[in-house]
Amino acid sequence: MNITFQKNAVTLLGTPLKEGEKMPDFTVCDNSLQEVKGGDLSGVRIFAVVPSLDTGVCDLEIKRFNEKASQYPDVKLYAVSLDLPFAQARWCGANGVNAVTTLSDYRERDFGRVTGTLIQELSLLTRAIFLVDDDNVVRYVEYVPEITDHPDYDTLEQKLNQVIRAQ
Template sequence: MKITFQGNELTLVGNQVVKGEKISDFVAYDNSLKPVTLKDTKGVRIFLTVPSVDTPVCDLEVATFNERIKEMPEVTCYTISMDLPFAQARWCAAKGVENVKTLSDYKDRKFGEITGTYIKELGLLTRAAFVVDSNNEFVYIEYLEEITNQPNFEEILKAAKEAK
């Protein structure tokens, strides 16, 4: 898949996933540097990959999900970026983000690898959204062709509501 950042083509590294495929194990790090693996996540999950939470487009995306996910206590939403956990923690505190969990892929780049979201030229993750059901299967996948575009909030939330 071709993606662009402000019209400039970039290269994604890793394997893009398809609906019905099972998510592979990964390790990312929470705001206290604790490793989080697939086994640490349960139920229906939304995984959002973003270049950096500290940019206007990513800020709006995470803030929107932070507000909307409150209506869905049975769904856990994770935002994964290459931001350092310390920066994610500061950003969450400053923005009042409490309903979305931030994870950092800075150390191993494993989440980027298993979802094909790592951008070779920038060393960041591209903007994408995944809904994974309680059987660890992808039920919704959206890779944004232009990194500065927002994902389809309504479709992501609909897929999460319908997942079991």
């Protein structure tokens, strides 16, 4: 897999996820610094992995997910970054984001390692999307080839609708 940041190749650490495999367990923090275990999350979930909420593309991406959330009330949306939980909470409050739960991987970078999204050169997470079903099976994976580009929203929505119909 070739991933670039501003056209420069980067190295992702960890194991990339593949469609059809189980979502690995991980530990992250919520906005109140409480530990969240991936194994405790359930239902249909979308993990939007971003380098930082305070950058242009990430900002627009998570706002877009927040707007779309009302069309999918039974789907849980998570934005995962290495931003500190305080910064995530501030960003959500300043931008009216209330339908996406932010999770921080700043402590152990566990999520980044188990999903293959940790960028060695930048100590940030790459831009990626993971759609996970009720059975904790990864149904859609996108590692965005150029980190400064948006993910493929249309394909994600098609896959999401397939997963919802199959439930």
